[in-house]
Amino acid sequence: xxxxxxxxxxxxxxxxxxxxxxxxxxxxxxxxxxxxxxxxxxxxxxxxxxxxxxxxxxxxxxxxxxxxxxxxxxxxxxxxxxxxxxxxxxxxxxxxxxxxxxxxxxxxxxxxxxxxxxxxxxxxxxxxxxxxxxxxxxxxxxxxxxxxxxxxxxxxxxxxxxxxxxxxxxxxxxxxxxxxxxxxxxxxxxxxxxxxxxxxxxxxxxxxxxxxxxxxxxxxxxxxxxxxxxxxxxxxxxxxxxxxxxxxxxxxxxxxxxxxxxxxxxxxxxxxxx
Amino acid sequence: xxxxxxxxxxxxxxxxxxxxxxxxxxxxxxxxxxxxxxxxxxxxxxxxxxxxxxxxxxxxxxxxxxxxxxxxxxxxxxxxxxxxxxxxxxxxxxxxxxxxxxxxxxxxxxxxxxxxxxxxxxxxxxxxxxxxxxxxxxxxxxxxxxxxxxxxxxxxxxxxxxxxxxxxxxxxxxxxxxxxxxxxxxxxxxxxxxxxxxxxxxxxxxxxxxxxxxxxxxxxxxxxxxxxxxxxxxxxxxxxxxxxxxxxxxxxxxxxxxxxxxxxxxxxxxxxxxxxxxxxxxxxxxxxxxxxxxxxxxxxxxxxxxxxxxxxxxxxxxxxxxxxxxxxxxxxxxxxxxxxxxxxxxxxxxxxxxxxxxxxxxxxxxxxxxxxxxxxxxxxxxxxxxxxxxxxxxxxxxxxxxxxxxxxxxxxxxxxxxxxxxxxxxxxxxxxxxxxxxxxxxxxxxxxxxxxxxxx
Numbered sequence: 001x002x003x004x005x006x007x008x009x010x011x012x013x014x015x016x017x018x019x020x021x022x023x024x025x026x027x028x029x030x031x032x033x034x035x036x037x038x039x040x041x042x043x044x045x046x047x048x049x050x051x052x053x054x055x056x057x058x059x060x061x062x063x064x065x066x067x068x069x070x071x072x073x074x075x076x077x078x079x080x081x082x083x084x085x086x087x088x089x090x091x092x093x094x095x096x097x098x099x100x101x102x103x104x105x106x107x108x109x110x111x112x113x114x115x116x117x118x119x120x121x122x123x124x125x126x127x128x129x130x131x132x133x134x135x136x137x138x139x140x141x142x143x144x145x146x147x148x149x150x151x152x153x154x155x156x157x158x159x160x161x162x163x164x165x166x167x168x169x170x171x172x173x174x175x176x177x178x179x180x181x182x183x184x185x186x187x188x189x190x191x192x193x194x195x196x197x198x199x200x201x202x203x204x205x206x207x208x209x210x211x212x213x214x215x216x217x218x219x220x221x222x223x224x225x226x227x228x229x230x231x232x233x234x235x236x237x238x239x240x241x242x243x244x245x246x247x248x249x250x251x252x253x254x255x256x257x258x259x260x261x262x263x264x265x266x267x268x269x270x271x272x273x274x
Numbered sequence: 275x276x277x278x279x280x281x282x283x284x285x286x287x288x289x290x291x292x293x294x295x296x297x298x299x300x301x302x303x304x305x306x307x308x309x310x311x312x313x314x315x316x317x318x319x320x321x322x323x324x325x326x327x328x329x330x331x332x333x334x335x336x337x338x339x340x341x342x343x344x345x346x347x348x349x350x351x352x353x354x355x356x357x358x359x360x361x362x363x364x365x366x367x368x369x370x371x372x373x374x375x376x377x378x379x380x381x382x383x384x385x386x387x388x389x390x391x392x393x394x395x396x397x398x399x400x401x402x403x404x405x406x407x408x409x410x411x412x413x414x415x416x417x418x419x420x421x422x423x424x425x426x427x428x429x430x431x432x433x434x435x436x437x438x439x440x441x442x443x444x445x446x447x448x449x450x451x452x453x454x455x456x457x458x459x460x461x462x463x464x465x466x467x468x469x470x471x472x473x474x475x476x477x478x479x480x481x482x483x484x485x486x487x488x489x490x491x492x493x494x495x496x497x498x499x500x501x502x503x504x505x506x507x508x509x510x511x512x513x514x515x516x517x518x519x520x521x522x523x524x525x526x527x528x529x530x531x532x533x534x535x536x537x538x539x540x541x542x543x544x545x546x547x548x549x550x551x552x553x554x555x556x557x558x559x560x561x562x563x564x565x566x567x568x569x570x571x572x573x574x575x576x577x578x579x580x581x582x583x584x585x586x587x588x589x590x591x592x593x594x595x596x597x598x599x600x601x602x603x604x605x606x607x608x609x610x611x612x613x614x615x616x617x618x619x620x621x622x623x624x625x626x627x628x629x630x631x632x633x634x635x636x637x638x639x640x641x642x643x644x645x646x647x648x649x650x651x652x653x654x655x656x657x658x659x660x661x662x663x664x665x666x667x668x669x670x671x672x673x674x675x676x677x678x679x680x681x682x683x684x685x686x687x688x689x690x691x692x693x694x695x696x697x698x699x700x701x702x703x704x705x706x707x708x709x710x711x712x713x714x715x716x717x718x719x720x721x722x723x724x725x726x727x728x729x730x
Binding site for chain 1: 428429431434435446448449450451454536544545546547564567568570576579580583587
């Protein structure tokens with residue numbers, strides 16, 4: 001079973017790399033056939049990816065919540081959310097930006113594999129399993145929103161400066177990018193809220209000293225507030241799309257810092273080895 | 275088969291000549307009948323658009339075919355032949371293929387990448403076909419040209435970027451709003467240019483049109499044309515709050531819309547962007563309006579800049595289109611070569627030779643123990659039979675091929691002997707031999723008996 005999981009993992013990487021190449025070619029040439037093949041390969045890769053995670057989990061009697069597995073889960077959530085977004089908003093060109101990120105995450109998971117310390121017994125609980133899964137899913141949504149936000153700023157800048165280039169012609173319209181960012185956060189935010197709540201519940205249960213001051217907990221709270229503000233401003237239309245784009249980027253920077261801080265700052269209970 | 279095109283276009287003739295040389299759809303049947311009554315012309319297609327008039331024909335070699343077509347053009351339109359010739363271009367052979375492929379790919383159009391030409395050529399071909407004016411050669415040429423047109427459209431971005439001011443404005447508006455359906459436009463000033471832009475916007479799905487003008491009656495007049503609403507000039511800034519796109523083209527000598535007014539209109543819009551198109555000279559909108567968040571302002575120079583950059587983009591795509599055309603020309607030439615008499619005769623003889631050798635080998639095996647002399651005798655016998663059998667048909671085929679519709683005989687011969695293109699130019703031992711023989715023979719141009727070059 002474990003061997004099968006490894007084989008499928010490499011199949012996944014090969015499919016994602018091939019899809020990345022095809023998406024890039026599609027981006028440059030705008031030939032729809034390449035986008036079709038790229039989406040097909042991404043879909044095939046995603047199936048292998050799902051099967052690999054399932055088989056690994058079965059072989060190990062449950063998914064280990066270490067760094068490499070979290071990255072693999074994150075990459076999986078990213079591709080899944082990409083398909084949901086693609087279905088809702090029809091932004092094929094977005095695969096060009098997201099599938100390579102999944103490839104990087106998968107590769108990174110292999111580079112850091114085996115270097116991790118033993119995981120804390122505090123996280124050996126079903127609540128933490130769901131917490132990690134929900135956070136990975138939410139982070140995927142936030143990353144999609146951040147990439148959309150950056151795309152928005154690039155596109156808007158070109159429109160404002162009246163200077164367009166090939167990228168301008170390939171990227172979707174401002175309203176589409178804005179909708180993409182909004183929906184990605186709208187998908188991710190409830191998952192993030194649920195994930196944080198489960199984490200807090202577990203923290204209250206085990207009650208380690210000063211858990212509420214743990215840098216990761218604090219940063220998670222800040223990220224939650226930032227994305228909450230993003231959604232409030234988006235849906236009440238009280239801010240321009242440019243402002244909300246910056247908010248999405250700021251939120252994602254906090255989420256990324258959070259991932260780094262949790263693994264580098266030797267303080268608090270929230271360090272469970274990379 | 276001698277392909278030729280005689281024609282004129284915006285590149286060679288002024289409008290005064292072009293307008294006198296048109297062949298409208300309702301007169302095509304008559305024109306084609308007249309053209310085909312010329313003894314030298316076997317097939318013809320007449321393309322007649324506002325920018326070009328071209329006659330594609332399959333005709334006799336030499337200048338006979340060209341002369342017939344020019345004479346027809348001059349007589350039909352009662353033009354002086356010498357005057358006409360000054361505006362004409364004449365192309366023959368493979369250059370005709372190249373020219374037609376460039377025309378359908380819209381590389382020869384006034385605006386490179388325009389989409390209409392493919393439909394116009396299709397229409398011209400349909401007329402010719404309905405009137406029985408096309409045959410094997412022009413059918414193949416035109417059908418392949420439509421494939422070229424489609425490939426160029428699908429595989430390059432030649433028709434993607436707007437190359438007129440009004441379309442550029444629409445393209446930019448779509449970059450902001452994605453779709454224009456359900457949007458509201460506000461036209462300020464009832465000039466021709468704003469009317470044209472508004473017309474394009476409405477045809478792209480804009481829901482409601484508001485028109486403001488100093489003279490309210492003029493605003494009403496324009497609003498009626500778009501089923502829109504005329505608004506009082508004093509209500510302009512209030513109504514701007516509900517608009518998505520504003521087009522201005524007044525004759526005012528000062529800014530009609532200022533930054534403060536737009537900033538005020540942007541409040542309470544719920545973060546919706548506003549796209550402003552200022553096509554007036556002098557400008558109607560204060561340029562600093564563009565600094566406001568969610569406001570995009572384009573003046574006539576900005577739009578011209580977009581058009582220019584789009585034209586450059588189209589020129590780059592034209593290079594890719596030329597590659598597609600080169601590929602397609604090679605395909606057409608290969609097909610045409612298969613209809614030429616010399617390679618066809620060579621292929622027939624080569625096929626006969628392969629059969630002869632195979633049968634000779636079998637017979638020799640069955641007989642066994644033949645002396646060298648016996649073997650040479652049998653070989654000479656088989657050679658003589660093959661040569662005698664083929665001599666008459668190949669001679670007659672060569673004579674028939676010289677006629678204006680000679681390629682039809684060649685096509686028939688290829689069919690009867692089973693020399694389809696795929697067989698003669700495909701893979702495999704037999705095909706290689708056929709190809710080699712055919713090429714050797716074609717190189718020698720076979721002024722002498724072709725059988726001689728086959729070793730018999």
